Amino acid sequence: QVQLVESGGGLVQPGGSLRLSCAASGTIFRSNTMGWYRQVPGKQRELVAAITNGGSTNYADSVKGRFTISRDNGKNTVTLQMNSLKPEDTAVYYCNMKFTYARGDYWGKGTLVTVSS
Numbered sequence: 176q177v178q179l180v181e182s183g184g185g186l187v188q189p190g191g192s193l194r195l196s197c198a199a200s201g202t203i204f205r206s207n208t209m210g211w212y213r214q215v216p217g218k219q220r221e222l223v224a225a226i227t228n229g230g231s232t233n234y235a236d237s238v239k240g241r242f243t244i245s246r247d248n249g250k251n252t253v254t255l256q257m258n259s260l261k262p263e264d265t266a267v268y269y270c271n272m273k274f275t276y277a278r279g280d281y282w283g284k285g286t287l288v289t290v291s292s
Contacts, residue, residue: 176201176202176281177199177200177201177202177272177279178199178200178201178281179198179199179270179272179281179283180197180198180200180270180284181195181196181268181269181270181283181284181285181286182195182196182197182198184268184286184287184288185287185288186289186290186291187260187288187290188290188291188292189260189261189262189290189291189292190259192256192258192259193257193260193288194254194255194256194257195211195254195255195257195268195286196253196254196255197209197211197253197254197270197283198250198251198252199253199272199281203272204274204275204276204279205228205248206228206274206275207227207228207273207275207279208226208227208228208273208275209225209226209246209253209270209272210222210223210224210226210233210244210253210270210271210272210273211223211224211225211268211269211270212268212269212271213267213268213269213288214267215265215266215267220269221235223235223238223242223255223268224238224242224243224255226244226245227275228246228275230246232244238257241257241258241259242255242257243255243258244256253270257288260288260290262291264288264290265288265289265291266287266288267286267287267288268286268287269282269283269284269285270282
């Protein structure tokens with residue numbers, strides 16, 4: 176089992192920045208992808224950004240150039256730096272870990288990001 180704990184959400188004005196962090200603990204296979212997803216009421220959860228243990232990244236088109244995902248493999252942490260935030264970025268953000276070669280797809284409880292003036 177893997178536990179994921181997110182931190183860093185909150186209220187920010189449009190154009191501002193926030194940094195989300197997620198720490199994973201438990202039985203973790205080295206080959207994995209960590210990512211951030213977000214969800215607003217009435218809509219499906221969507222991928223924001225993901226990063227493999229090798230450092231390959233994938234971003235949603237809506238956040239390219241504004242958000243940066245990074246990870247520390249030694250500490251099993253992933254960070255999402257969010258700049259130039261827009262009201263449409265308001266959502267609950269969830270941390271995710273998927274194993275590459277083993278069964279395992281884990282979620283954190285989520286952290287709320289609100290972008291509003």
